[in-house]
Amino acid sequence: MKALKDRLAEKTDDQLMYYLEYVDKHTDEAIRLAMAELQHRKVELPEGMVERVELQLSDRNITEAKSKKSWDNFMVQDDVSPQFYSQRAIYCFSILFSVFFGSFLLSANLKAVDKPRLLVILYGFAYAVLTIIVGEYMKTGLSYAFIANSIGVIIMQTLFWDRLIGKETKYNAKPIWKPLIIGVLIIAVLIMLFLFANQ
Incomplete structure (x- = not known):
């Protein structure tokens, strides 16, 4: 497959101008390459077009940055910042396996920065128990558990x-394989116990 630059080089001037006129339909890379190709061909662009395109690209990038989940904004890769299970990982594990499970991941993060851990585990346990009690009382389905867990986390x-x-603490994202394996094993054991109990 030809590189994007080579494919754009085969297009006509009018086709390349389309990239600049409809910024919202193309990637930043394609737009900049199209502009560079037109300038290389010494095509005279309408007055103010370059500035307008750059402004549109800048506005789009700012909008996209704001729309990203804030829990990804402070993940880094360096030798200075602590290693944490990411907020995304804690959120996903809490929804899939329970807030109690997620509380252990957050507890590991607190341990890494010498912060008290007991309260977060107690919270996770209490919330999980409350979720079960309410679910049993209201005879709810699986969707209730996901909603309750998402609120709890x-x-x-x-x-x-x-x-x-x-x-705004910067951190390195810790691998999730260990808690994932533990979570899957716990679910497998619970399923086996349920099947044996109903034989």
């Missing part, structure tokens, strides 16, 4: 991550 992140670790 957001509260947990706000109470413990934001206050004890800090919203």
Whole structure:
């Protein structure tokens, strides 16, 4: 497959101008390469077009950055920042396996920065028990568990991550394979126990 630059070089001037006139339909790379190709051909662009295109690209990048989940904004790759399970990982594990499970991941993060861990585990346990009790009482389905867990983990992140670790603390994302294996094993054991109990 030809490189994008080579493919654009085969297009006519009018086709390349289309990239500049409809910025929202193309990637930044394609637009900049199209502009560079037109300038290489010494095509005279309409007055102010370059500035307008750059402004549109800048506005789009700012909008995209704002739309990204804030929990990804402070992940880095360096030798200085601590290693944490990411907020995304804690969120996903809490929804899939329970807030109690997610509380252990957050507890590991707190340990890495010498912060108290007991309260977050107690919170996770209490919330998980409350979720089960309410679910049994209301005879709810699986969707209730996902909704309840998503609410519980957001509260947990706000109470413990934001206050004890800090919203803007930079960190290296810790691999999730170990908790993932543990979570899958726990689910497998619970399924086996359920099947044996109903034989």
